[in-house]
Amino acid sequence: MTSVFSGKKILITAGPTYEPIDPVRFIGNRSSGKMGYAIAEALASMGAEVILVSGPVHITPTQKNIQLIKVQTAQELCDACCTYFTEEIEIGIYAAAVADYTPKEVSESKIKKNDGELVLTLVKTKDVLKEMGARKHSNQILVGFALETDQEEVHAQQKLVKKNLDFIVLNSLRDTGAGFAVDTNKITILDKYNKITKFELKDKKEVALDIIDYLKNFIHA
């Protein structure tokens, strides 16, 4: 059976980024990559050609039509997206939890402890999705994620506009069973037509199917 995603070229980002402090330490986050990988697996099983740009996670893709590009840092993720988010890509799904800040200087040798405080200066990373939104063509669909703790819909709406997205998938950390280190998720989708759709708490694999179903509304005939 052919699906609307057969042969479609799709780029997905997933997982955290690790920002090095010295050869043994980094700043990271609790993203498991499960949401992005579940979307990648499901779309690939529907016949899509998926490029999966992934930060460090403990999952391995199973579908043969997933091309895995492994990255560590926000800068590497940014470079990979610049390389692979070409005009041929029809859909970009940005599920990675990219570090917003990175250490200004990386020590070449392991930082030894001393009696005083250790002060790290952090500089902003590039907002990859915003950059991709700025270069988006009219035939490309762009999907982002937002993880919020307060004024969730207001913040998600602002990101939708700022990053030039077709729709944004919102998770609230106030919902039990939603977020990073769990197998379930509870999402709300806000789209560029000001439509807001709320979904029940589900397994991340089922959430992936809801997101993919929503994506079908934006596929050009």
Ligand code: CTP
């Ligand atoms: N994102 C990205 N590059 C970054 C930061 C975020 O591509 N440097 C993407 C994420 O993959 C996600 C979306 O942008 O799809 C929202 O990320 P988030 O960190 O919540 O948004 P920010 O705009 O960074 O806002 P804030 O951290 O202030 O909530």
